[in-house]
Amino acid sequence: MMRTRSISLRLAIMFGLATALVSLIASVGLFMQQSAEFSRHSREELHGRYIIIARMAASNEGHGGWRRLTGKLADFEATDRGLHFVTDSRNPSFRFGTSLLAQAQFARANNGHDTIDFGGRTYSTFAGTIPAKQQRPETRLIIALDQEPLHQARRTLALGIIGTSLLTIIAVSGLGWWIARRGLEPADRLSTHAQRLGEGDLALRLPTDGLPSELEGLVLSFNDALGRLHQSHQKLSDFNADVAHELRTPLTNLIGETELALARERSRDELARVLRSNLEDLNRLRTIINDMLFLARADAGGIVSNLVLVDLAAECKRTTEFMEVLFEESETTVSIEGQATCCIERALFGRALANLLDNAIRHGAAKGPVLVRVETLDDEVAVSVTNSGPPIPESALPRIFDRFYCADPSRRSDGHTHGLGLAIVKAVARMHGGGVSAVNGVDNVTIGFTIARRIGVGAYQPARSGAQDAPSEVLLRGLSGKRHLARNGQRPARRLFDISHFHLRRKRASP
Amino acid sequence: MKILIVEDEPKTRDYLRKGLSEEGWIAEVASTGPEGLYLAQTGMYDAVILDVMLPGLDGFGLLQQLRKDCATPVIMLTARDQVDDRVRGLRGGADDYLVKPFSFLELLARLDLMVRRHQPQTTADLQIGDLHIDFIARRVTRQARRLSLTAKEFALLEVLARRRSHIVSKTAIAELVWDINFDTNTNVVEVAVKRLRAKLEQPGEEKLLHTVRGMGYTLEPRGEAVAE
Numbered sequence: 001m002m003r004t005r006s007i008s009l010r011l012a013i014m015f016g017l018a019t020a021l022v023s024l025i026a027s028v029g030l031f032m033q034q035s036a037e038f039s040r041h042s043r044e045e046l047h048g049r050y051i052i053i054a055r056m057a058a059s060n061e062g063h064g065g066w067r068r069l070t071g072k073l074a075d076f077e078a079t080d081r082g083l084h085f086v087t088d089s090r091n092p093s094f095r096f097g098t099s100l101l102a103q104a105q106f107a108r109a110n111n112g113h114d115t116i117d118f119g120g121r122t123y124s125t126f127a128g129t130i131p132a133k134q135q136r137p138e139t140r141l142i143i144a145l146d147q148e149p150l151h152q153a154r155r156t157l158a159l160g161i162i163g164t165s166l167l168t169i170i171a172v173s174g175l176g177w178w179i180a181r182r183g184l185e186p187a188d189r190l191s192t193h194a195q196r197l198g199e200g201d202l203a204l205r206l207p208t209d210g211l212p213s214e215l216e217g218l219v220l221s222f223n224d225a226l227g228r229l230h231q232s233h234q235k236l237s238d239f240n241a242d243v244a245h246e247l248r249t250p251l252t253n254l255i256g257e258t259e260l261a262l263a264r265e266r267s268r269d270e271l272a273r274v275l276r277s278n279l280e281d282l283n284r285l286r287t288i289i290n291d292m293l294f295l296a297r298a299d300a301g302g303i304v305s306n307l308v309l310v311d312l313a314a315e316c317k318r319t320t321e322f323m324e325v326l327f328e329e330s331e332t333t334v335s336i337e338g339q340a341t342c343c344i345e346r347a348l349f350g351r352a353l354a355n356l357l358d359n360a361i362r363h364g365a366a367k368g369p370v371l372v373r374v375e376t377l378d379d380e381v382a383v384s385v386t387n388s389g390p391p392i393p394e395s396a397l398p399r400i401f402d403r404f405y406c407a408d409p410s411r412r413s414d415g416h417t418h419g420l421g422l423a424i425v426k427a428v429a430r431m432h433g434g435g436v437s438a439v440n441g442v443d444n445v446t447i448g449f450t451i452a453r454r455i456g457v458g459a460y461q462p463a464r465s466g467a468q469d470a471p472s473e474v475l476l477r478g479l480s481g482k483r484h485l486a487r488n489g490q491r492p493a494r495r496l497f498d499i500s501h502f503h504l505r506r507k508r509a510s511p
Numbered sequence: 512m513k514i515l516i517v518e519d520e521p522k523t524r525d526y527l528r529k530g531l532s533e534e535g536w537i538a539e540v541a542s543t544g545p546e547g548l549y550l551a552q553t554g555m556y557d558a559v560i561l562d563v564m565l566p567g568l569d570g571f572g573l574l575q576q577l578r579k580d581c582a583t584p585v586i587m588l589t590a591r592d593q594v595d596d597r598v599r600g601l602r603g604g605a606d607d608y609l610v611k612p613f614s615f616l617e618l619l620a621r622l623d624l625m626v627r628r629h630q631p632q633t634t635a636d637l638q639i640g641d642l643h644i645d646f647i648a649r650r651v652t653r654q655a656r657r658l659s660l661t662a663k664e665f666a667l668l669e670v671l672a673r674r675r676s677h678i679v680s681k682t683a684i685a686e687l688v689w690d691i692n693f694d695t696n697t698n699v700v701e702v703a704v705k706r707l708r709a710k711l712e713q714p715g716e717e718k719l720l721h722t723v724r725g726m727g728y729t730l731e732p733r734g735e736a737v738a739e
Binding site for chain 1 (some may be wrong): 612614663685689690691692693694695696697698699702703706723724725726
């Protein structure tokens, strides 16, 4: 079974079958044509002999001449055993030939060509009437030619054709197999190379030189795919190392401090200090784990589900107001320009924007203004944050949205960030069907994200205008019926943290 | 106030009971679904903390049975935070849910909200040490000194004052003061508290606003003076 998977063998079999079909058609045609030609030739020969004999017979008018004629005919029959002559007449003395043949239906038969079976053989016959002349009455002359040699010739022809065809099929199949093997040699070489790939060195690629054009595209694409795999493997390795670092550091602190605290008698104050320190590390762990789970689910194709139609400028205002004290601390002014409405999950949007604003405050020039811009594009809305300050190095620009990426490693772990802020912005954008961008200006940096406008079509629950809390109410009503709202018309229970409620849905990985 | 904790993980169950008892709740526990259901139906509780993964009868099943004749507020605990689970819990009649790992303070804040919803209590003014807050006039005075607070600073003080002597976490503050219900790794709350504290506590005055490291903030007189 496995053998038929070989392309060479399959090609050979297909060549063989094709040849068989072609030779069948050719052989049948040739045989029919040759066979008809044999028959025609045989009839012409019969007719020719009849004309000669008939002419000789027609000139005979007496018994003497007739006897000489029949003598000759007997001689002919003796030399060519397949040939028989029969004459039939009212006068018995003008009769000649094999009695059984004579008994045959010749008397009643029509003149001309016919075929009869006699004595287990087939004869081709020609019959004609020789007009009466003097003593000789009208006489029928029949010449019968045994068809056996003709059949023999046909059999020989058929055998020849079959033999030739078989030899041709075998030859073509064999040649086909050889040609296929030769033709597929580059593929064999590739497969040998491919077997060596991945043995510890992900940088290896398939050779592209000397490849036939048919395989070149495949190999180039394959090499590209290998390149992407290599890159993502590399990223994953880096990511694992970063995660290990981010998680191990607080764990080490926790274990060490706890062990140290328990090693001797400690005062109440000392133990309380250790517990407080531990709590800080535990909260740090919780934040990292929650953020990583959030990113993992975004990677797995999570998309937003609790979409509400909102005025984005108002959402931006809400978030900037929240961060107002930070702007005041850094003596930075923040302004919002532009206008757009879009369906978003408010908590996710706020989280992304807060991360961008935090990034702007952290990395922007001191006292430099920060601008939040909301724009409506063709099928997206864009939200960007511009802070004045030195540009991000061009080499770092494409990587700032990577997890744990830090252009300046010395700034890592300052207590508040763990390098996932912009990665979360990217995840939020992707969950909203959008993307991210980072652009250097002359003296400023703009980092932003987009949201697909179509994402909310048919999915959003419109908020009542002017009511800040309306979307949450709508959300909760959607979840649990009217119970929450029925209670004295009070605000429903609000979730205090963990904003990541969204469907886990498999989505086509966007390129 | 009486509360039932239905949780099969002994460590979680024990610390919840201990913590809630210390916060003044009468806490009872059940470690299996059927036991929890029996207690919830017969025990006249003010609230139920219900884990989803339980032996015998899971949280959803328990809630379904309970809701046939009982409207006790229920907060569900789940390690699974996918929206389907939440929707299922809320549709099944849960009043709130918490995703593990959660902080004990968040649980307290939610229980507080849940119970307050049943018994709305508003006070027109509060006296904490020598600090006097008039919520209607939005006036804050410390001894004779009138404090000039911004709207957000007043809201922050109100959140802390109404939960006096309780620790209020940063996420709860962000939620209650700014209506921000998402995780931020920013230090907005720290900075805001620092500013409020500067207005609240002049040198020589008693410290009222305390930082509980790793947890949050609490407003109470402890008899410590701010260093000169």
